[in-house]
Amino acid sequence: MNRRGFTMLELVLSLAITVLVAAGVAAMLGGIATGIALGSDTRTGLLATAATHGRLTEDLSGIASVLERSDDGRSMVLWNGDVVAGGRVEPSELRWLEFDPVRGELLRFEIRFPDDWTPLERAEHDRPISGPIDLDEAFRHADDAGILHRDVLVDGLLDTVIGSTISNPRSREIRIDLTFDLATGPLEATAIVSCHDLHPEAWRP
Numbered sequence: 001m002n003r004r005g006f007t008m009l010e011l012v013l014s015l016a017i018t019v020l021v022a023a024g025v026a027a028m029l030g031g032i033a034t035g036i037a038l039g040s041d042t043r044t045g046l047l048a049t050a051a052t053h054g055r056l057t058e059d060l061s062g063i064a065s066v067l068e069r070s071d072d073g074r075s076m077v078l079w080n081g082d083v084v085a086g087g088r089v090e091p092s093e094l095r096w097l098e099f100d101p102v103r104g105e106l107l108r109f110e111i112r113f114p115d116d117w118t119p120l121e122r123a124e125h126d127r128p129i130s131g132p133i134d135l136d137e138a139f140r141h142a143d144d145a146g147i148l149h150r151d152v153l154v155d156g157l158l159d160t161v162i163g164s165t166i167s168n169p170r171s172r173e174i175r176i177d178l179t180f181d182l183a184t185g186p187l188e189a190t191a192i193v194s195c196h197d198l199h200p201e202a203w204r205p
Contacts, residue, residue, distance in 0.1 A: 049189040052154050052178065056191045059108065059153060060174060063195035066164045067094075067203070068132045073161035074099045076174075077135050079200060087201035088128035091138040097153075099160035104181060106154040111142045130203060154178060158186055172197040 064081035067089070075098040084090045096109040113122050125145055129138055142148040154160075159179040167173050173192050180187040 049180075049187075052189065053191045055153060056176060057193050060193045060195065063095075063174070063193075064198045065196065065200065066172060066174065067200075068135055069162065069164065073163055074101075076162045076164070077132075078174075078195075079198075081196075081198065082200070084126065086128070089130070089200045089203055090126045090128055091142055092122075092126045094135070094138065096139060097162055099157070099162070101159070104155060104157040105152050106157060106160050106176070106178070108151045108153050109139070109148055110151075111147050112149045113147055156181055166197060167194070170197055171195070 060078070062080070063078045065079040066076060067079050068077040070076070075096065078095040078097065079089060080093045080095065082088075083093045092111045092113070094110065098107045098109065099105070100107055111126075113125070125142065125147060129135065139148065157178055158181045161177040163175045163177075165173050165175065172195050174195055176191045176193075178189045178191065180189065
């Protein structure tokens with residue numbers, strides 16, 4: 001019985017065909033993986049957008065007024081309303097919104113007094129302020145006293161612009177333009193929250 005082995009040419013041809021087939025399979029699998037990743041990232045983006053809008057709407061609903069907005073749109077100071085009766089603006093009635101570009105987070109700061117503080121201690125750290133020039137000082141004073149609490153409203157961001165427009169004489173819309181940092185690229189989303197447009201009695205804009 002005559003046994004005949006593969007010639008060198010046949011081996012080279014078979015290797016070349018194997019390489020071509022493997023390359024085709026790899027390309028196909030890569031395309032499938034990319035498609036799955038894109039689909040997954042799109043779903044993640046949609047879920048993040050919906051969750052963010054819901055959280056911001058819930059967190060910012062009932063805001064009485066926008067007291068100040070930075071020129072670059074990275075921060076805003078909100079007034080919760082006359083919680084401490086008297087028609088004045090107390091630091092404990094404020095919320096500071098701020099975008100941290102280093103961490104990619106939209107932050108909310110507010111004052112929370114310890115439960116064991118007496119009314120006198122609270123009053124000492126809650127003196128009324130009458131204009132924008134006092135807002136930064138109130139923020140620093142609360143931070144130094146350890147009563148300024150920081151909460152992350154949204155993370156995973158590339159950029160955020162916070163603005164507001166008057167929709168009618170007694171109402172205002174807070175518009176927050178968000179850019180999420182996804183694996184497939186930036187995803188832009190906008191959250192619009194309606195709030196009142198009440199002006200504190202003792203306030204100098």
